[in-house]
Amino acid sequence: MNGWTGRPAPGGPGAGERGTGGPDGLGEDYLDGNALAGPLSEVFLIDMTSARGRCDSCGAVSAIAEARLYVNAPAMVLRCPSCSGVLLRVRRDGGQAVLDLRGFSYLTIDLG
Amino acid sequence: MSSAWHIVDVVAVQEETATARTIGLRFPLPVRSLPGQHLDLRLTAPDGYQAVRSYSVASASPPDTLEITVEELPDGEVSPYLVRKLAVGDQLEVRGPVGGWFVWRPEDASPVQLIAGGSGVVPLMAMVRAHDQARHPAPFRLLYSVRDPESVYYRQELESLAGSSSGLAVDYVYTRRAPAGRPVGRLDARILASSVFGPEADPAVFICGATGFVETVSGWLVDSGYPPERIKTERYGGMGGTG
Amino acid sequence: MGIISSGFQGRRNRDDPGLPPGQHRAEDFPVLSAGPTPRIARADWEFRIVTETGTSRHWDWAAFLALPQEDITADIHCVTSWSKLGTHWRGVALDTLFDQIETTARFSLVHSYGGYTTNVPLADLLGGKAWIVHQFNGADLPSEHGGPARLLVPHLYFWKSAKWVRGLELTGEEIPGFWETNGYHAHGDPWREERYG
Ligand SMILES: Cc1cc2nc3c(=O)[nH]c(=O)nc-3n(C[C@H](O)[C@H](O)[C@H](O)COP(=O)(O)OP(=O)(O)OC[C@H]3O[C@@H](n4cnc5c(N)ncnc54)[C@H](O)[C@@H]3O)c2cc1C
Ligand SMILES: [Zn+2]
Numbered sequence: 225m226n227g228w229t230g231r232p233a234p235g236g237p238g239a240g241e242r243g244t245g246g247p248d249g250l251g252e253d254y255l256d257g258n259a260l261a262g263p264l265s266e267v268f269l270i271d272m273t274s275a276r277g278r279c280d281s282c283g284a285v286s287a288i289a290e291a292r293l294y295v296n297a298p299a300m301v302l303r304c305p306s307c308s309g310v311l312l313r314v315r316r317d318g319g320q321a322v323l324d325l326r327g328f329s330y331l332t333i334d335l336g
Numbered sequence: 337m338s339s340a341w342h343i344v345d346v347v348a349v350q351e352e353t354a355t356a357r358t359i360g361l362r363f364p365l366p367v368r369s370l371p372g373q374h375l376d377l378r379l380t381a382p383d384g385y386q387a388v389r390s391y392s393v394a395s396a397s398p399p400d401t402l403e404i405t406v407e408e409l410p411d412g413e414v415s416p417y418l419v420r421k422l423a424v425g426d427q428l429e430v431r432g433p434v435g436g437w438f439v440w441r442p443e444d445a446s447p448v449q450l451i452a453g454g455s456g457v458v459p460l461m462a463m464v465r466a467h468d469q470a471r472h473p474a475p476f477r478l479l480y481s482v483r484d485p486e487s488v489y490y491r492q493e494l495e496s497l498a499g500s501s502s503g504l505a506v507d508y509v510y511t512r513r514a515p516a517g518r519p520v521g522r523l524d525a526r527i528l529a530s531s532v533f534g535p536e537a538d539p540a541v542f543i544c545g546a547t548g549f550v551e552t553v554s555g556w557l558v559d560s561g562y563p564p565e566r567i568k569t570e571r572y573g574g575m576g577g578t579g
Numbered sequence: 580m581g582i583i584s585s586g587f588q589g590r591r592n593r594d595d596p597g598l599p600p601g602q603h604r605a606e607d608f609p610v611l612s613a614g615p616t617p618r619i620a621r622a623d624w625e626f627r628i629v630t631e632t633g634t635s636r637h638w639d640w641a642a643f644l645a646l647p648q649e650d651i652t653a654d655i656h657c658v659t660s661w662s663k664l665g666t667h668w669r670g671v672a673l674d675t676l677f678d679q680i681e682t683t684a685r686f687s688l689v690h691s692y693g694g695y696t697t698n699v700p701l702a703d704l705l706g707g708k709a710w711i712v713h714q715f716n717g718a719d720l721p722s723e724h725g726g727p728a729r730l731l732v733p734h735l736y737f738w739k740s741a742k743w744v745r746g747l748e749l750t751g752e753e754i755p756g757f758w759e760t761n762g763y764h765a766h767g768d769p770w771r772e773e774r775y776g
Contacts, residue, residue, distance in 0.1 A: 252547075252612070252615050252616060253547055253573060253574065253610075253612065254547060254571065254573075254612075255547070255571045255572075255573055256438070256569055256570055256571045257437075258374075258435050258437055258438050258570055259374075259390055261373075261374070261432070261434035261435040261436070261437075262340075262374075262375075262376035262388075262390065262431045262432055262434045263376075265340055265431065265432070265434050266340040266431070271434065271435065271436035271437075273435060273436060273437050274436045274437050287437060289435075289436075289437030289438065289568075290437075294612055294613050294614060295573075296609070296610065296611050296612055296659075297611050297612060297613035297659075298611075298613075298658050298659055298738055298758055298761075298763065299613075299758070299761055301613040301614060303614055303615075308614060308615050310614070313761050315761070315762075317762065317775055322761065322762045324760075324761055341581065343581060343582055378581070379584050379587045379589075380581060380582060380583050380584060380587070381583070381584065381587050381588055381589050382583055382585055385589045385603075387587075387589055413589055414587075417584070417586065417587050421586040421587070422584075422586075426584070427582045428582060428584070429581045429582050
């Protein structure tokens with residue numbers, strides 16, 4: 225089946241795929257996870273961008289602020305800086321926030 | 337949920353350069369911000385269409401006013417409105433200040449290296465101002481990449497701070513046109529290495545600007561041995577060059 | 580609603596009778612990206628259809644180009660609310676690819692290079708409704724718009740028109756894809772505003 229999982233991977237690029245750096249030298253347009261501070265402030269009482277999470281795809285641990293945020297999409301998509309697996313998705317649907325955190329195996333949140 | 341949004345008054349607008357403007361926003365309640373934080377601005381058109389964009393806090397005028405500086409992107413949806421049309425007396429919806437990561441904390445005594453591409457200087461200026469106001473002993477160094485001398489934000493203030501005993505040094509890289517006697521050209525790894533605190537000084541590094549700029553500069557620093565965990569970045573979007 | 584900024588328009592053209600509800604007209608072609616852009620060489624590209632019984636067929640680039648090509652003009656509608664009218668594409672109809680496929684499946688899960696997936700009922704892929712396209716406005720499809728080849732299902736929201744497509748997995752049950760597991764509608768008809776499930 226050549227890399228298909230048969231599941232909608234919450235995660236990253238399938239194994240054995242080509243690199244993503246552009247041959248044309250063009251990079252990718254994304255933001256730092258910092259930019260999630262506003263949207264997440266509507267849901268959480270403390271700043272979540274400093275929380276550190278473990279990527280469920282590759283095991284790398286990074287702060288939400290350090291991950292890569294893609295905003296030109298139907299929802300904001302946060303990706304692991306190591307493997308580019310999806311960590312988090314959040315979007316606004318009228319008066320609701322729809323938050324998908326399944327790309328993290330856990331989050332460590334500093335309670336001060 | 338909408339309690340996160342405040343209605344603020346536009347109390348001042350000031351041309352910063354030919355294409356950028358500093359805007360004073362007065363909040364309904366006292367507001368505190370940490371140097372490096374940003375606001376989210378929400379604009380609503382008469383037919384209900386909404387757009388949200390983020391802007392770094394440039395400075396605070398206690399108790400209730402914050403300033404932002406916005407660069408006009410010619411084809412942009414929101415920034416031309418903010419730079420050309422918004423007027424004193426208008427109101428805006430704002431969320432924040434938010435963010436706890438890309439923040440300079442005075443408790444940290446390490447030297448601080450700031451690296452700005454174009455409008456990326458805004459949150460770094462908030463750090464410079466906080467450092468000066470606190471008379472903080474940590475040495476600060478700013479490397480500021482701009483198109484030309486006229487595109488420098490906060491020019492006089494930076495000049496007087498750099499000339500004082502505040503502990504700030506400023507280096508400029510001019511990418512299109514330089515003052516007489518100064519080189520023109522993009523930032524490269526060699527210029528970078530000669531204009532920043534070396535890795536042995538173990539500086540806290542803050543880099544801000546267009547995504548392409550931040551990407552390139554942070555890559556050079558990691559290659560030269562700066563530990564990634566000492567480098568904090570704020571990407572503004574866009575693959576534009578080094579200022 | 581909060582504060583109205585009377586001088587603020589946004590980059591839009593509204594009240595267009597040719598557009599589904601809530602959509603505005605885009606003159607440029609916005610690039611949506613929920614992740615890094617996979618760069619797939621045509622020499623490495625392949626497209627495959629795997630049926631519910633596990634049999635599969637695949638086409639490499641040359642075999643794909645040898646199939647009958649069609650020119651398509653269609654309006655496209657993105658769920659982020661822009662529409663683009665009269666876009667021109669070239670590619671192979673799914674009907675052509677399915678000529679050689681035995682299946683009783685009712686659903687497909689579309690797979691892309693880079694890991695993206697989306698689910699589309701077979702009824703929306705067959706009958707002259709969907710293509711695998713490799714040209715846009717007469718030029719090779721650039722990678723930021725899904726090249727070497729993408730799915731084109733213009734009568735559904737554009738997230739169904741998967742970029743960097745690599746194959747279809749045919750299933751008896753509907754398996755939700757990348758956006759569909761995030762609460763987006765399983766079907767996605769813009770004229771019925773099937774945005775959220
Ligand atoms: C946390 C954060 C803080 C920010 N702070 C500031 C600030 O203090 N001052 C400021 O002027 N802008 C700031 N920005 C950028 C700002 O949010 C908008 O992206 C910018 O004003 C363009 O919006 P627009 O609607 O005019 O353009 P759009 O219609 O959104 O299109 C602009 C395009 O240009 C890209 N782009 C955004 N910024 C730049 C840039 N600097 N150089 C090149 N391309 C770019 C975008 O990715 C987009 O593709 C910040 C962004 C973030 C995420
Ligand atoms: Zn990972």
